[in-house]
Amino acid sequence: STSSLLSAEKDKSTASKGSTTEGASKRQEGTAETPKQKLLDLIGNMKVEVSYRKKLQELKASKNNKQDMNALEGPDREGPQRTTEGIQRGKPLNPELVKAASAVASSLPLNKKKTESELLAQLRRHEETTDKQKKGETINIRNVISEMAVKKQSPALRGVRISISLELDDDGQRIRPERFSSQSFDSRSLKGGKRLNIFTKASTEPEHALKTVSSPTIWDLEFAKEIAAITAQPPRNGFEEMIQWTKEGILWEFPIDNEVGMDDGAEFHEHIFLDKHLEGFPKDGPIRHFMELVICGLSKNPYLSVKQKIEHIEWFEKYFEEKKEFLQEI
């Protein structure tokens, strides 16, 4: 299959290139070339008549270039073995590769640390691209086929065909031809197609993150209110009127939530087991009896919040504290 062909090509290329005596400058030129080469490949692909074989050859050529890069970096070791090892490893770099890179850097006359870091960066990039290629090869071929299919028909005919296909097929069976046609559409659309990687992604940094004042001043609030009052247009239709009413609080929000103002986030056990609030009361006597009844009633009350219940109990505590001397007399 194609993968075996490519591996064979790899071996040939590494064997032929072998050890080279290029310096860091050549390597840098090489790094600049591969994106350019990629661009050229893509521009070449965009031509009208492209045969399948030529595409494969171009893919192989791009692969070979990458292999050359790898070969340049490690002339001492065996090329294909290392690359396969690297690919098998995945994301973290092979320590052998790292050692090789450091050896190469030391052997070169120029700035050693710089070259070593550059080499390692190159290695990482290379591994990333090889991984991507390994995973994305089938998809590329699919794109190629779809592109070719589009080019064979004229756009007018294609539009007619798709419309006919949409008309004829009913709801359930529309999926298949539409998917194919949508794929062909995508290859022409803005977002589909191979990424050229010409532009670096503009990092949307939160530059204005800490620009706001800690608390808005009264003047800011007034200004905001003024703006809101000026820009508030009278509602154009019933929907906008209802929206306005909902914002004001005149109209409830649908679907109706029965616990709109009531949910205080307390669990059921906080509502029911109120014994722990009874610690301030005497253990015996009519007061305790009375308070237990109070707690029994409060635990059955679903309309009060836990805070309100605790406030009730605390009020009773305070009240009985005040009346303590009076109670002692009795």
Place this chain on the structure above:
Amino acid sequence: MAAAALGWALRAARQVLPSPCPGQVRSYYVDWRMLRDVKRRRLAYEYADERLRINAIRKNTILPKELQEVADKEIAALPRDSCPTRIRNRCVLTSRPRGVRRRWRLSRIVFRHFADHAQVSGVQRAMW
């Protein structure tokens, strides 16, 4: 609490607080009786909890009677208008004390007026 009551009284004084709605704005309560009723409602809301608690002490058989008598005196000492029984459900538009339908808070005359002009939703002249 006294300051709040004073502020409220100053602001009220027969006037309704300015409302943001663009419709018809009535700047005064209909009559003084309505204003008094409004005051009673506000006080009843403020003292509701206390009244409830003191009544809980008064109306039980467990606590000693002396304590209940003290509670009696305490509840009598609260302002008279804080009692919810003094609230009268008056008509909202005319302040009529009698003939008020609770669902619409309107007196029968006003209700009939609006219903005939089809301004009360879901209300129709009965015929059977």
